[in-house]
Amino acid sequence: MHAPQRSAGAAIEIRKASKRYGAFTALNDIDLHIRPGEFMTLLGPSGSGKTTTLNLIAGFTDISSGTLEIGGKSVTGLPSHKRNIGVVFQHYALFPHMTVGKNVAYPLALRGIKGDDREKRVKRALDMVKMADFAHRYPNELSGGQQQRVALARALVFDPPLLLMDEPLGALDKKLREWLQLEIKRIHRELGTTFVYVTHDQEEALVLSDRIAVFNGGRIEQIGTGRELYDSPATLFVGRFIGESTVLRGSAEVSGDETVMTIGEQKVVANRRLAGDARPVILLRPERVALKRPGADVVPGENRLTGTIAEAIYLGSGSKYEVRLADGTVAVVRSPLGAADFGIGDTVDIAFLPSDLILLPDDASADVTLT
Ligand SMILES: Nc1ncnc2c1ncn2[C@@H]1O[C@H](COP(=O)(O)OP(=O)(O)OP(=O)(O)O)[C@@H](O)[C@H]1O
Secondary structure (H helix, E strand, C coil): CCCCCCCCCCCEEEEEEEEEECCEEEEEEEEEEECCCCEEEEECCCCCCHHHHHHHHHCCCCCCEEEEEECCEECCCCCHHHCCEEEECCCCCCCCCCCHHHHHHHHHHHCCCCHHHHHHHHHHHHHHCCCHHHCCCCHHHCCHHHHHHHHHHHHHCCCCCEEEEECCCCCCCHHHHHHHHHHHHHHHHHHCCEEEEEECCHHHHHHHCCEEEEEECCEEEEEECHHHHHHCCCCHHHHHHCCCCEEECCEEEEECCEEEEEECCEEEEECCCCCCCCCEEEEECHHHCEEECCCCCCCCCCEEEEEEEEEEEECCCEEEEEEEECCCCEEEEEEECCCCCCCCCCEEEEEECHHHCEEEECCHHHHHHHC
């Protein structure tokens, strides 16, 4: 077996880029810097501008304003076939009349690579995606997952410094998707190529990426590692889009460096305040909240809100609860294995420390955009 060839990944630098279709702005002034060899995922709801960004990088569409550099060079006006980029789409674009081997050899033939060298590279690419035994099959003799592995081999066979993928696993079932995510991650680690990956699936983004750019309405809301986006979202939209959460709204007052929010009849204290005069909301992560019997096991300084268990789901690794609070908000709580059990209808307190809540400026559009 041939060792995979490590390539130097290309950096991408997008500055103040916009894309307009007539009066409609699909991308609005985005800045995106992707490091050489990085796995960057473009994440966001449908229509948020992810594919438009990928198409700009690929050269399938022109930028309306702003600049785009790949590997330190401006690519404005450079046609896509001269950008030396590998591309994989959701729908397998394999040539139906060619065998797997011929499909993978195609980009090499285009580049004038012949004979032994071509054979070796095809073999290496098929080994990488564990499809070497299928070289003589035709695409219609392969499953969807196998076709996508061949598409990946074909996109990487000419050692491009950059690979673009647009929802490549979108048409596959969950188990296969999860397995291929790990395969893609392994291949990225082995190659050193820069990967740019489009998905609307936040779990997939968390599994794969070095960093994630979260798109909303043609803008990038935040760029960061999965941990940064989950623990310290910059906006309510990002906080709600990544992972599960509960949003608490109430009347807020700032006192010194604290924010005190009154929710129904109860008060919640956050040990910080927002800059500016935006209306604050509280975001809670389900595993940062404990369920307790009303008034029991008090920890000094913790916040407590009383509610009723509306749903209790046993998950094996623990339990998930939905708790209807007095003001009607439904809070999501995940309890670890061994924590006290509660049943539907039980009155409980949700308890969390001021340091375990996330305080963000309210943004009503975060609710609308997610539905
Ligand atoms: N050729 C076009 N003409 C007009 N509008 C377009 C064109 N291509 C895309 N758009 C619009 O630009 C916006 C962004 O589209 P884009 O395909 O980038 O979204 P996306 O985030 O990739 O969504 P999805 O996950 O549904 O593919 C959408 O509102 C879309 O309708």
